[in-house]
Amino acid sequence: MSSGLGKTYEPKDVEKRLYDFWESNGFFESNADHSEEAYTVVMPPPNITGRLHMGHALDNILQDILIRFKRMKGYNVLWVPGTDHASIATEAKIVQQMRKEGIKKEDIGREGFLKRAWEWKEKYGGFISDQVRKIGCSCDWTHERFTMDEGCNKAVSEFFVRLYEKGLIHRGERVINWCPKCLTSISDSEVNFDEKQGHFWYVKYKMYDSDEFVVVATTRPETIPGDTALAVHPEDDRFKHLIGKKVLLPIMDKEIPIIADEYIKMDFGTGVLKVTPAHSPNDFEIGLRHNLPIINIMDENAVLNDQAGKYKGLSRDEAREKIVSDLEELGSLIKTEDIKHNVGCCYRCSSAIEPRVSAQWFVKMEPLAKPAIDCVKRGDVKFIPERFSKIYYHWMENVKDWCISRQLWWGHRIPAWYCGDCGEITVSKEVPRECFKCKSENISQDEDVLDTWFSSALWPFSVLGWPDKTDELEYFFPTDTLVTGYDIIFFWVAKMIFSSLEMTGKIPFKNVFIHGIVRDSQGRKMSKSLGNGIDPIEIIEKYGADALRFALATGNSPGNDMRFSDEKVLSSRNFANKIWNAARFIHMNINGENIKNEVPAKLSDVDKWIISRFNKVTLEVTENIEKFELGLALQKLYDFIWDEFCDWYIEFSKINICDNPENSAENKQVLVWIMSNTLKLLHPFMPFITEEIWQSFPQSEKSAVVSKYPEYTDNFNFKDSENIVDRMIEIIKSIRNRRSEMNVPQNKKTSIYIDLLDGCLNFKEYENMIKKLSYSDNLQFGNNFNIKNCAVILTNFAKIYIPLNQLIDKESELKRMNKELEDAKKYLESSKLKLRNEEFMSKAPENVINNVKNTVSELENKIIKIEKELENLIKNS
RNA sequence: GGACGUUUAGCUCAGCUGGUAGAGCAUUCGCUUGACGUGCGAAAAGUCAGCGGUUCAAGUCCGUUAACGUCCACCA
Numbered sequence: 001m002s003s004g005l006g007k008t009y010e011p012k013d014v015e016k017r018l019y020d021f022w023e024s025n026g027f028f029e030s031n032a033d034h035s036e037e038a039y040t041v042v043m044p045p046p047n048i049t050g051r052l053h054m055g056h057a058l059d060n061i062l063q064d065i066l067i068r069f070k071r072m073k074g075y076n077v078l079w080v081p082g083t084d085h086a087s088i089a090t091e092a093k094i095v096q097q098m099r100k101e102g103i104k105k106e107d108i109g110r111e112g113f114l115k116r117a118w119e120w121k122e123k124y125g126g127f128i129s130d131q132v133r134k135i136g137c138s139c140d141w142t143h144e145r146f147t148m149d150e151g152c153n154k155a156v157s158e159f160f161v162r163l164y165e166k167g168l169i170h171r172g173e174r175v176i177n178w179c180p181k182c183l184t185s186i187s188d189s190e191v192n193f194d195e196k197q198g199h200f201w202y203v204k205y206k207m208y209d210s211d212e213f214v215v216v217a218t219t220r221p222e223t224i225p226g227d228t229a230l231a232v233h234p235e236d237d238r239f240k241h242l243i244g245k246k247v248l249l250p251i252m253d254k255e256i257p258i259i260a261d262e263y264i265k266m267d268f269g270t271g272v273l274k275v276t277p278a279h280s281p282n283d284f285e286i287g288l289r290h291n292l293p294i295i296n297i298m299d300e301n302a303v304l305n306d307q308a309g310k311y312k313g314l315s316r317d318e319a320r321e322k323i324v325s326d327l328e329e330l331g332s333l334i335k336t337e338d339i340k341h342n343v344g345c346c347y348r349c350s351s352a353i354e355p356r357v358s359a360q361w362f363v364k365m366e367p368l369a370k371p372a373i374d375c376v377k378r379g380d381v382k383f384i385p386e387r388f389s390k391i392y393y394h395w396m397e398n399v400k401d402w403c404i405s406r407q408l409w410w411g412h413r414i415p416a417w418y419c420g421d422c423g424e425i426t427v428s429k430e431v432p433r434e435c436f437k438c439k440s441e442n443i444s445q446d447e448d449v450l451d452t453w454f455s456s457a458l459w460p461f462s463v464l465g466w467p468d469k470t471d472e473l474e475y476f477f478p479t480d481t482l483v484t485g486y487d488i489i490f491f492w493v494a495k496m497i498f499s500s501l502e503m504t505g506k507i508p509f510k511n512v513f514i515h516g517i518v519r520d521s522q523g524r525k526m527s528k529s530l531g532n533g534i535d536p537i538e539i540i541e542k543y544g545a546d547a548l549r550f551a552l553a554t555g556n557s558p559g560n561d562m563r564f565s566d567e568k569v570l571s572s573r574n575f576a577n578k579i580w581n582a583a584r585f586i587h588m589n590i591n592g593e594n595i596k597n598e599v600p601a602k603l604s605d606v607d608k609w610i611i612s613r614f615n616k617v618t619l620e621v622t623e624n625i626e627k628f629e630l631g632l633a634l635q636k637l638y639d640f641i642w643d644e645f646c647d648w649y650i651e652f653s654k655i656n657i658c659d660n661p662e663n664s665a666e667n668k669q670v671l672v673w674i675m676s677n678t679l680k681l682l683h684p685f686m687p688f689i690t691e692e693i694w695q696s697f698p699q700s701e702k703s704a705v706v707s708k709y710p711e712y713t714d715n716f717n718f719k720d721s722e723n724i725v726d727r728m729i730e731i732i733k734s735i736r737n738r739r740s741e742m743n744v745p746q747n748k749k750t751s752i753y754i755d756l757l758d759g760c761l762n763f764k765e766y767e768n769m770i771k772k773l774s775y776s777d778n779l780q781f782g783n784n785f786n787i788k789n790c791a792v793i794l795t796n797f798a799k800i801y802i803p804l805n806q807l808i809d810k811e812s813e814l815k816r817m818n819k820e821l822e823d824a825k826k827y828l829e830s831s832k833l834k835l836r837n838e839e840f841m842s843k844a845p846e847n848v849i850n851n852v853k854n855t856v857s858e859l860e861n862k863i864i865k866i867e868k869e870l871e872n873l874i875k876n877s
Numbered sequence: 878g879g880a881c882g883u884u885u886a887g888c889u890c891a892g893c894u895g896g897u898a899g900a901g902c903a904u905u906c907g908c909u910u911g912a913c914g915u916g917c918g919a920a921a922a923g924u925c926a927g928c929g930g931u932u933c934a935a936g937u938c939c940g941u942u943a944a945c946g947u948c949c950a951c952c953a
Contacts, residue, residue, distance in 0.1 A: 007913065193951075200953090218953065231953095265952060273953050280953080342951065387881065394880070394949070486948085521889085523946090555890055555901085560882080561947090563889065567902055574915040585912035627893075635891070635900070647917085654911070733919095739907095740919040746908045772910085775918090830897080840933040848896055848934090 009580035011544025014692045019133055022691075027705045028138045030078040032475035039075035040479040041067055042460050043132075043139060044492070045147060047086035048124045049093050052131045054518040054526060054564060055485060057536035058552045062515060062630060063483045064137045065553060068684035069625050071138070072709035078476050080463045081132060082145035083125045087411035087452035088182060088348060094120055094410070110409050117410045121146070131537055136545045136687045138705065145463045147455045148412065155462035156412045156455050157429040159503060164416075164427045168364045169404075171416070171425065173294075175277075175284040176403050178356040179346040180302035184407040185360050186346060187451060188400055189490050191353055193342040200337040202270065203327055205230060208246035208255045214239065215334055217269035219341060220279075221327065222320040225252055225308040226297040229275040231286060234260035236271055250332045251323060252309060259290050278357040294357055300407075302354045316354070361405040361414060361448070365498075369396045372498035375507050381497060383512045384628050385559040388486060395490050404451045411449030419443050457495035460508040467503075482509040485517055486559060513628050516561035518552070523563055539569055546686035547572040553685055554638070556631040575638060576689050579682075582646050583693040586671045589657055597698045599673055599716075600666040606656070606766070607670045608721035610649040613640065614674055615716035621681055622712070630685075637682050645674060648729060655769045672697050677710045727797060728766055734793045735774035735800060741816070742791060742804060749777035753785045755799040788876050794865045796858050814873060821866045828859040 022028060032038075041063055046056050063079065071077040094117055095105060105113055125146065132139065145152065163169040176185040201221050206213045216230065227249055232239040239258070246255045263286060264273050277287030278296040287294055297308045304311045304319050311319045327333040344353040373396050375381050376389050383389040405414060417426045419435035420442035426432050434441050458466070460482070464473040478500075484493060493512055500508035520526055526533040539548045550572035556562055599611065617640045624633035653671060657664040676697050679690040683704045694704040701707040735752060744750065752774060756763065763770060764781055771779040785801055791813065793800040834840050834852050841849065 008915065193949095216953080220953085263952095268952050270953095275953090282953080391881075391948070398950085490949095523889095557891075560890095565889075565902090568889080570915080571901055574913095577915045578913065581913035581916085583912080588912070624893085629893075631891075632893080639900080646912085650912075651910095651917095658911080736918060737920085743906075746910075746918065775908095775910090827897085834933080837933060843933050844896080851896080 007581070007584075009544070009577050009689060011546065011576070011688060012541075015134070015136070015540075015545055015688050018688055018691050019136065022138065022703065022705055023133075023141065025703065027703060028079070028140045029142050030076055030140050032471040033076070034475060036074055036076040038078065038476050039067075039070040040078045040080075040476040041481055041483070042080045042463055042479055043082060043137075044482070044484050044488070045082040045084035045145075045456070045459065046128050046132075047089050048083050048121050048128065049086055049089050050124060050127075052128060052135075052536060054534055054536050054552075056131075057135055057548065058515060058518050058556075058562075059483055059485065060132060060135055060137050061549045061552050062513065062556075063481075064135070064139075064549075064687075065625070065630055065684045066481060066483070066513075068138055068687060068705065069709065071705065072680065072683065072707060074708070078143065078472075079137075079139040080143045080145060081129065081137070081139035081141060082147070082459075082463060083121075083128055084456060085121065085146065085148040085411060085452065087406060087408055087449060088184065088186075089452075090117065090120065091408050091410040092182065092348060105409070113409050121148075134537060134540055134545060136549065138687070143463070147452075147459070151465065152455055152458070152462050153412060154429075155458045155466055156450065157415045158467040159454070159458055159499065160415050160450070161427055161429050162503065163363060168367065169361060170364070171359060171361050171405075173357055173359050174362070174403075175279070175281040175355045175357050176360050177344065177346075177353045178300070178302075178358065179349065179351060180300065180354050181349045181351040182346060182408075183300055185358065185403055185405060186348075186353070187403050187453075190347045191344040192347050192350075194345050194350075195340055196343045198339055198341050198343070200269070200339050201324060201327070202334040202337070203250060203274075204332040204334055205247040205250060205272075205274075206332075207242070208248050212242075214242065214247065214258070214272050215270045216272045216274045217337075218274055219339070220276075220320070221323045222304070222311075222316050223276045223279050223297065224249065224274070224323060225304070225311060226276040226278050226295045227252075227256060227274045228277060228287065228292040228295060229256050229290065230258045231261045231264050231273045231275050232258065232271060233264040233266045234262060236264075236266045238271060250330060251326050259286075259292075261286050261289065279355050281355055284357065296357050298354060298356060360403050361416075361446075363402040363404055365399045365401050368498040368502055369399050371501045372396055372494065375497065375501060380507050381510065381512065383514060385514065388489065388512070388514050388559065391486075392489060392494060396494060399494075402451075404454050405446075405448040406451055407447075408449050411452060412455055414446040414448050414450060416446045417443040418446065453491055453495055456492055457499040458503070460496055461500060461504050473504075477504070477508075478506050479509045481511040481513050483513045483515070486514050487517060489514070511628075514559050515556065516559060519561055519563050521563055521565035521567075534564060543569050543573040544576060544688070546576050546689045550575060550634070550686055553630055554634045558628055575642070576686065578642060578646060579679075579686075579689060579693065582641070582650060583675060583696065585650060586668075586675055587696065589653075590668050590672065593668070595665075595668055595672050595698065597672050597676055597700075598669070600669045602666050603670070603718075603721075604656075604666070605718075605721040605724045606649065606652045606769075607666065608718035609725035610645065610670065610674055611716050612718040612722050613644050614677065614710075615712055618677075618681060618710045619712035622709070625684070634685050637678070637685070641678060641682070645678065648725075649674070651773060652769055655772050659768055680704060680707055680710055683707075724763075727795075728763060728770060730795060731763070731798060731800065732770055732773045734795060735776070735802065738791050738793055738802060739775065742809070742812075744804070746775050749775055750802055750804065751778040751780075752776040753780050753782065753787060753790075753801040753803075755783055755785055755801075756781060757797055757799060792869045794862055794869070796862070799865065810873065814870070817866060817870050817873065821863065821870070824859050824863050824866065828856060828863065831856045831859065 043063060044059060046052055067077055067079045160169060177191050179186055198219050200217045200219060203216050203218060204213045205216055230247055242258050243260045246257055249256050275283045275286050275292060277284045277292055277294040295307050297304055299305050302316045304314050306312055311322060314322060346353055373393060376392060415428060417432055419438060419440055421440040422435060422438040424435055424437040426436045426443060435443050460479050461473060461477055464470060464477050466473055496508045500506060520532045524530060524532060536548055547569050551568040617636055620636055621633045653667050656667050676694055679694040683690040691704045767779055787801045787803050789805050790801045790803040831852050
């Protein structure tokens with residue numbers, strides 16, 4: 001950029017060019033050269049299902065801030081990007097796409113389908129990397145990975161086989177969550193419970209050998225054909241005499257036993273439970289305890305099968321209707337009650353889950369959970385904010401076995417082969433030629449694929465080469481920080497922790513930095529069905545990536561949700577423009593001169609003031625980022641740049657450069673130096689604009705990306721100068737304030753007389769600055785001015801007179817002064833009260849007491865002055 | 878049924894280890910000031926949800942209540 005450029009920052013002109021520059025220079029690349037301490041982040045791989053949404057943008061931006069910061073801090077930084085095959089989600093998308101073409105999965109077969117899926121992956125995976133680049137993420141593309149690439153496949157097999165050999169993976173028949181629409185099993189984490197309106201049907205079950213009957217309350221009469229017992233509590237006096245006897249299963253004309261089990265709650269429903277082992281996890285357990293038959297009455301589409309007798313062929317909803325009416329006809333239905341109850345639904349398609357017994361693969365969780373809990377308890381893995389560790393514990397401590405097989409095609413095929421002869425299972429990393437037991441070659445691989453989280457669980461180390469012992473694994477692992485949303489703690493974070501401990505013996509990451517979700521301006525979750533989603537790429541095209549980044553990072557506090565609104569982006573864009581123009585101003589003034597980008601030897605108080613302030617901001621921002629308080633850090637940079645640098649230092653400089661054109665070299669040098677270094681501080685947050693401007697000034701480094709992050713130094717603490725300039729600002733502000741209160745327009749200049757009460761301060765050097773910035777055409781310093789008809793401002797160190805002649809309204813001035821007096825007296829009283837309080841005096845720390853003492857003496861002075869001025873005012877009127 | 882979060886200016890939210898509350902947007906007034914009107918200067922605006930406690934001192938720590946929100950569990 002140069003001074004000849006436009007008044008506004010145009011992100012479109014720079015973003016693509018700079019990203020290419022960074023990437024082609026290899027600034028983001030890293031290797032295990034052991035040069036410096038490593039800092040590693042693996043990107044939570046976005047699903048290849050489509051475009052990135054605002055949540056991804058937030059997640060990636062937070063990572064990029066940390067990564068760029070650490071890189072500039074001198075770490076050997078590795079940020080691994082990648083995408084997730086997202087088994088079920090992607091498969092559903094492809095099926096949906098195929099449906100539009102009138103094709104079914106079965107039409108093209110497994111191979112044909114996988115071919116299509118890989119084409120999908122190429123296309124959408126590419127979109128996503130492209131979008132990640134647009135956001136400005138400085139990840140190492142030479143390390144880009146995919147959860148189904150060769151290395152990850154190898155890791156998945158290794159993981160599966162090792163767990164299997166250890167007895168932690170097994171295949172078995174259990175009641176699992178079956179989605180009749182996705183046609184696959186899903187894990188417990190993938191079931192959402194939605195409250196739905198339903199009914200309690202009270203059904204009569206007649207005793208087999210008497211006219212006595214019991215009543216069962218059920219929400220699912222369609223499962224009656226699968227009932228294999230009724231159960232009551234063993235201590236329930238109402239039913240004790242019936243235990244062991246048989247009842248007639250209505251509509252099926254079948255006898256089933258009444259059993260006793262402690263699981264039954266006497267005070268719930270009628271106290272009698274119909275046991276349907278094939279269609280309820282709890283009933284399945286009861287069935288196991290009592291050796292009950294397990295009758296699966298539904299097929300994969302949740303349509304009733306042969307076992308349901310005459311109800312065969314009906315969907316579960318049709319069957320419910322039919323069975324209820326049949327029961328009614330038989331007189332077995334006693335009453336129907338409306339109830340609200342929670343129904344498990346598929347997290348993807350929202351259809352009601354059908355608990356269904358089937359053969360699936362499971363990971364035994366208990367032995368894995370314990371070390372995973374311990375490593376967080378020990379603090380090896382830290383959650384930020386800390387409260388999320390509680391959620392993690394709760395889940396880990398109650399975790400059930402993990403169902404990992406899915407009846408899908410897109411994903412990692414289960415590395416297990418069944419022998420057609422002896423029926424044994426061969427589990428192997430390599431494709432086996434024969435059954436390990438009977439050596440038969442008549443073997444076939446399991447048709448199912450693995451849960452998508454099975455491969456994501458390995459992500460932090462599979463991307464570094466595991467299971468091979470690579471240099472990268474040695475050097476970059478464990479990774480440092482995982483950045484992710486709280487909505488994914490169970491799905492992913494927990495699984496990575498136990499998998500890593502089990503496979504590598506190490507934690508996967510030291511910190512888990514949790515952020516909230518991005519909501520719309522009304523606080524609603526962004527969703528497709530609501531149509532309130534905002535596309536981050538559209539925002540970038542309209543306002544620039546830096547504006548998007550600023551909007552998402554500012555005011556963001558760990559773990560909390562945030563709202564996204566146009567106003568926020570707009571003010572972010574304005575901030576970018578502000579910086580742009582500050583730079584334009586500097587360029588206009590240095591006007592091609594060869595300015596050294598360093599702190600000059602000779603400094604004015606104003607120079608020292610801004611350097612000192614910059615130094616403090618550097619310290620605070622660094623500390624904030626290290627504590628993951630990114631929103632706070634950014635806020636401080638914003639305030640520093642806008643309020644201190646632009647509104648004051650640049651304004652001071654204008655006057656100085658104008659007054660001493662031949663003597664302003666140092667001033668220009670400070671402008672360039674502060675600007676350059678502030679841009680560095682800001683670079684992790686707004687990489688494009690900072691780089692663009694930074695490069696326009698003389699630099700010894702090639703790019704802000706690889707420049708050294710500024711550091712706090714004691715050499716730049718100029719307390720005295722800070723004090724002087726702060727007071728100067730106070731004087732200017734108080735004059736502006738008073739003028740404004742009296743409705744003096746800015747284009748009307750006034751005289752100003754300043755009586756400095758504090759001998760050690762000499763503002764004369766800055767006379768012109770004060771004069772111009774307080775809209776005055778005549779400024780005088782002196783003592784004991786005697787000026788009539790003027791507004792008087794009293795500060796702790798100065799008495800300022802503004803003659804306003806005809807403008808001054810004595811009435812309002814009197815009123816104002818009286819109020820000022822009153823306020824001061826009030827404040828004085830409360831301060832004095834403190835000093836009289838013995839406990840305060842004995843217990844409060846000395847500096848607090850001194851502060852109060854100072855306040856008291858200042859206030860006392862002020863009150864005397866105000867009273868005197870009041871007297872003058874009255875005398876003169 | 879458990880757990881957690883939020884409650885601060887009209888709106889959206891900051892406020893770290895306790896020391897008389899801040900920003901952005903909106904509002905009002907004034908400004909073609911030599912980078913920026915995507916700007917400059919100024920103003921108004923808060924019983925920090927209620928109650929109780931600890932403390933010399935509470936927005937901040939503890940307890941409790943309420944409203945809203947989230948997660949977990951789930952009984953047929």
